[in-house]
Amino acid sequence: MAERHAALREAFSRLSPCCQRLLTLLIDEPPVPDPEISARLGIPVDSIGSARSRCLESLRRDPAIAALTSGGTVPREMPGRAVAQ
Numbered sequence: 001m002a003e004r005h006a007a008l009r010e011a012f013s014r015l016s017p018c019c020q021r022l023l024t025l026l027i028d029e030p031p032v033p034d035p036e037i038s039a040r041l042g043i044p045v046d047s048i049g050s051a052r053s054r055c056l057e058s059l060r061r062d063p064a065i066a067a068l069t070s071g072g073t074v075p076r077e078m079p080g081r082a083v084a085q
Contacts (some may be wrong), residue, residue, distance in 0.1 A: 004068055011062035019055035
């Protein structure tokens, strides 16, 4: 478990600042409503889902994460958020 946390912290630190802010807001407790995320980050509400997907894909491709997973993939969903279809 500690190895996974360290790999995630390492990969997260290599994300763009925008991705870091977005993912932090998306996992915040209590949940931050999408309109507030939009206002804080200056992105349209309709772009939050696609931006989230790009940021998570960047995490998946990071060598620290890929090394922990069989086949280099991790779950495609974030807990607590619906995945746009």
